[in-house]
Structure formats: C-alpha cells, structure tokens
Amino acid sequence: MDTTYIVNFYNNYDEDNRLVTRHGSVEFLTTMRYIEKFLKPNSKIIEIGAGTGRYSHALARQGYAVDSVELVEHNIEVFQKNTLPNETVTIRQGNAMDLSVFGDNQYDITLLLGPLYHLYSKEDKQQALREAIRVTKPGGVIFAAYVISDGCLLDEGFHRGNINVMEYIQDGLIERETFAAKSEPKDLFELVRKEDIDELMSVFPVTRLHYVATDGCTLLMREAVDAMDDEMFQLYLKYHFSTCEREDFLGVTSHVVDVFQKRSV
Numbered sequence: 001m002d003t004t005y006i007v008n009f010y011n012n013y014d015e016d017n018r019l020v021t022r023h024g025s026v027e028f029l030t031t032m033r034y035i036e037k038f039l040k041p042n043s044k045i046i047e048i049g050a051g052t053g054r055y056s057h058a059l060a061r062q063g064y065a066v067d068s069v070e071l072v073e074h075n076i077e078v079f080q081k082n083t084l085p086n087e088t089v090t091i092r093q094g095n096a097m098d099l100s101v102f103g104d105n106q107y108d109i110t111l112l113l114g115p116l117y118h119l120y121s122k123e124d125k126q127q128a129l130r131e132a133i134r135v136t137k138p139g140g141v142i143f144a145a146y147v148i149s150d151g152c153l154l155d156e157g158f159h160r161g162n163i164n165v166m167e168y169i170q171d172g173l174i175e176r177e178t179f180a181a182k183s184e185p186k187d188l189f190e191l192v193r194k195e196d197i198d199e200l201m202s203v204f205p206v207t208r209l210h211y212v213a214t215d216g217c218t219l220l221m222r223e224a225v226d227a228m229d230d231e232m233f234q235l236y237l238k239y240h241f242s243t244c245e246r247e248d249f250l251g252v253t254s255h256v257v258d259v260f261q262k263r264s265v
Contacts, residue, residue, distance in 0.1 A: 022233060023222035027215040027255055028054060029237065030244060031113065031143070034212055034259055038109060038141045039064070046107045048096045048132055049114035053079035053089075060087035067102070069094040071115075096128040102135045110136045113145040113257070117189050125190075125200055133204055138264040141209065143257050148213075149181035149191035151254035155220045194250060197258055206260040213244045213253035220252070 032055070043064055047056045050068035052075050060066045065088045070076050079091050094101065096115035112132045119125045132142050153174070157163040168174040173182050181191035194211070201208070218225055218240070228236060243249055250256065 023218050023225040026218045026240060030214040031257055034210060043108040045109040046135060047111040051075050051114055053082055055111055055113060056089055057082055060089040071095055097124060099131040099135055104134055105137045106135050108137055108140045110142045113143060116144060117147050120183060120190050133262055136262045138262055140262050143259055145255060145257045146192050146197060147189045148253050148256055149193055150251045152191055155254060159220060205263045207263060208260045210245060210259040212257050213250050214255045214257050216240050216244055216249060216253050219254045
C-alpha cells in the first residue's frame with residue numbers, strides 16, 4: 001500500500017483540532033459515549049491509527065492503560081507533545097495492516113477509528129480488521145470507523161459544492177444511477193455504504209453490538225451547530241444521541257462507528 005498521499009495530507013492538516021470545534025466534537029462525544037459503555041476497571045486499550053491522540057489521551061487521563069499506533073510521524077510528534085506526565089500511554093509508528101509487534105488476545109478495547117478511511121481495497125480493509133480482531137481478547141470489543149459516501153455527497157457535493165457531482169459522475173467516481181462512490185488513494189478518503197461494511201464483516205467471528213451514525217446530520221448543518229448556545233447544543237446532543245442508531249438516519253451521516261465483539265472460542 002502506497003502511504004505517500006496519507007503522509008502528505010496529515011503533514012499539512014490540523015488533525016489535532018478536527019474534533020475540537022463544536023460541530024466536530026459531536027463525532028468525538030458520540031464515539032466516547034459508546035466506548036465508555038464497555039470500559040471496565042483495568043481495561044487494556046489499543047488505538048490503531050491514533051492520529052494526534054484525541055481518544056488515546058482522553059482514555060489515558062481517565063486512568064486506563066493505552067497502547068497507540070500511528071503511521072504518520074508528524075502526528076506522533078503532536079501526540080507526544082500532548083502527553084501528560086501521569087498518562088499510562090505508549091505511542092509507536094506502525095501500520096494498521098501489520099500489528100505483528102503485538103501478541104494475540106491482548107486488549108479489552110480496540111479502536112480502529114482512522115485507518116479504514118484510507119484503505120481502498122477489500123483485501124486491505126479486511127487485513128486491518130483481521131489484525132484488530134487478532135490483538136483483541138475473546139469477548140473484547142472493537143470500534144471500527146468509516147466515512148459514509150451519502151453524508152459526504154450531500155454535504156461536500158450538493159450543499160457546499162466542494163465536490164463537483166456532475167464531474168464525478170462523468171469520471172466514473174460516482175455511479176450514475178445509484179450514486180455509489182468509488183474512491184482512489186488520490187481522493188484521500190474511502191467512501192462506503194453500510195452494505196459495503198456488512199460485506200467486509202461477514203467473514204469474521206464477531207457479533208455486532210452497535211452501528212452508530214457518529215455525527216448524523218451535524219456536518220451538513222455545521223454552521224447552525226456552531227452558532228448554538230450551550231443550552232441548545234446540549235439539547236441537540238440529546239437529540240443526536242437518541243437518534244444515532246435509527247436505521248432511517250444511518251445513511252445521511254458523514255461518519256459511522258461499527259462496534260462489534262470478538263466471539264469467545
């Protein structure tokens with residue numbers, strides 16, 4: 001897998017602040033809400049594709065031991081700068097498709113919250129998922145995040161015009177009748193639908209626990225969300241949390257997290 005596009009992108013992108021804005025925090029708060037459902041005292045956590053450590057640091061500051069893996073050196077430097085003295089957290093450079101430095105059945109919680117954004121073949125995505133499942137204990141829980149094509153098409157295409165939908169159709173990057181997206185490494189993000197995720201997961205010995213629209217309509221209406229006062233934003237979050245697993249909402253979101261449990265042998 002050629003990682004040049006990924007490295008160049010994150011060398012020039014403020015990943016550390018992506019989840020800090022009010023609209024960006026919805027994805028973070030939703031994901032953390034689900035992670036916290038499965039945390040137990042002394043849970044051992046690994047984050048694969050940790051970026052600058054937003055989740056790793058949040059969990060380490062709650063007292064959990066976290067091992068983190070990140071591909072991009074620039075992100076690792078920011079991760080290290082953000083590490084507090086009392087955090088039990090490690091960071092090493094590595095690729096989600098090869099976690100051979102980690103043994104089998106080591107972790108209670110495994111986070112795969114970024115790598116699947118940047119893997120473009122079924123084989124590569126399943127290899128990353130296979131590695132994440134391997135290092136997880138039987139009965140442990142894995143969180144795998146994806147970028148969803150329809151939420152991005154509505155927001156970046158029809159709403160903001162950052163994607164020229166007609167040109168994408170002409171170039172074969174959006175299917176003319178179904179509007180399914182086809183991504184390539186130069187596009188930076190792999191866009192999928194739930195049926196693609198279901199097909200990926202069909203070969204693994206896991207049980208799905210939750211399938212969550214982590215930002216729902218938030219990016220589509222980001223200006224309105226950012227303009228909310230604290231009281232209205234808390235009400236919006238309550239609404240979002242109550243609807244983020246409704247089947248009729250799942251295609252509109254820009255991001256999802258698939259939460260599944262490794263079956264005990």
